[in-house]
Amino acid sequence: MTQGRTKRSTEKSLTVNGLEKTYPQWRKKSTRAVDGISFSVDEGEIVGFLGPNGAGKTTTIKCICGLVEPTKGEINIFGIDAVNDTRKAVSNTSAVLEGNRNIYWRLTTRENLEFFARLHGRRLKEAEHEIKSLLKRFDLQEKEDVPARKLSRGMQQKLALSCALIRGTDFLLLDEPTLGLDVKTSKEMREFVKRLTSDMGKTILLSSHDMNVVEDVCERVIIMNEGKILANDSVNNLKDVFNVHLYDFILKGEQRLPRLKEKYDVTDIQRKDGKTKLRASLKDSDSFYDLINHLQKKDVKLEEVNNLDKNMEEIFMEVIEKEEAVR
């Protein structure tokens, strides 16, 4: 979870209400990509869109920035109707779509930044300081005069993000910002994204199918599947709901522990090779210490405790599986 964010206001940067998108198909049945979803993003918040391929994440993002026309529903960016007044609404929005595309490969790093600054109506004199600062922040100073096509994929993605930032908008849409990056560059990119809100106060809606990215970067996560929102909650809340803090306790000796299952939520006891393994799902830290005390009172020697808390990937799978089971 991200720490040390700037305190943000409760103003809504983005409000999506009943958004629906059905793609008409030539001589085929229409495809419903987004099915009446509603959500909002507060100013200064990073919200993650999580879902498998075809969940409707990219369509939603493209509807927000006016690249796809919604079939139904309302989208407001800083109070501006983005469906009927797209140009005005997108002038407050930047987007990085599909990783390292979005930049001109024939232009150098600096030329790209200057082009996108002016393209958003910014004078170079005003933007110059920011260009230098972005080059420094993204470690692109030495590549300032190198054509974008000669940069590594990670650098191209950093440049794409810089080009989105140089537009000077407060709202940023990032579609798969770490797609195709190696582990180190992906981690760097996540740090950059986190700092965009903490240092620069940007509001970000990020889509990814990489659970680690969402878990690491976002405060809130919206889980989508087949065009619908299945969950919309803070990362911590989702973890609490789905985790119930699972632990494995390894005890010395093959122990008989009467009434343990009744008193604590012990789901499994295995006795093998002079050891006992208890698996317990505990609601909070009080239950955890309670169980430890109980074992101590029984003179049971505790050899090892393993936390089996679920990561975002397991939570995500659980949400999706539950939804499929309901259907």
Add this chain to the structure above:
Amino acid sequence: MKEHLIFYSVVKKYFIELKRYFLNTLMTMGGIFILFMLVFFGLKSFEAGTDTLQGTIVGFAMWIFAVMAYSEMSWGLLREARDGTLEQLYLTPSTFRRISAYRVFGSFIFQFVLFLTFLSIMMVVTGQYLSLNPGVIILIVLTLMSIYGIGYIMGGLSLVLKKVQAGNQILQFLFILLLVLPTITDHKIIYFVPISWGNNMINRMMIDGLSLLDFTMIDYTILIVNSFAYLFVGLFIFSLMEKSAKKRGLLGHY
């Protein structure tokens, strides 16, 4: 007003890219020049008259101009879609149609310089000297409006249909037919098809030495109505295709 900054940004980018790939451009021009020489000296060997030879020079130069202007519209758009930058051009305070018009302006300046250079070299090499009245710029601009209109139509179609390269190539040859049409027929069709009437006026100015004042109001009316009709129809069809692409989620795909 931010629009002038957007205009400057688009035109500057056009020239930066051109400079970076200048050798490639020069080699393409070299290839076209060899083709011209083959056509010109081929005609000369058949003892074609001076008017035919001079008409060939003007027609060929106009054809290159038209193909480049058209390509800038349709291929430029396809390239943006392929490279993934097209969507970024929609995320600006301006409109994509305006942005593409700015790029066309940049390309017009370059193509006009190239047109004059090409024409001068052709005149020196062939020994056929034409009248270079500055008023010809006005006729060229008006004539090219119809080409830009067709460029917008094909650009719009490529947004939705994507693979329209074959159509682009056919159109390049169709332009030859349209340019020579006034020399093979005086049927009224030349008033309605693109570039034919404009090229006819350019020919009269450069070969017969006419000035802008020598043309009648009817000549200008046909040229202006024809050119702007194609341009506006092109813009209208582009708008429809753009809307359809947004509806089908095809913008930026290639």
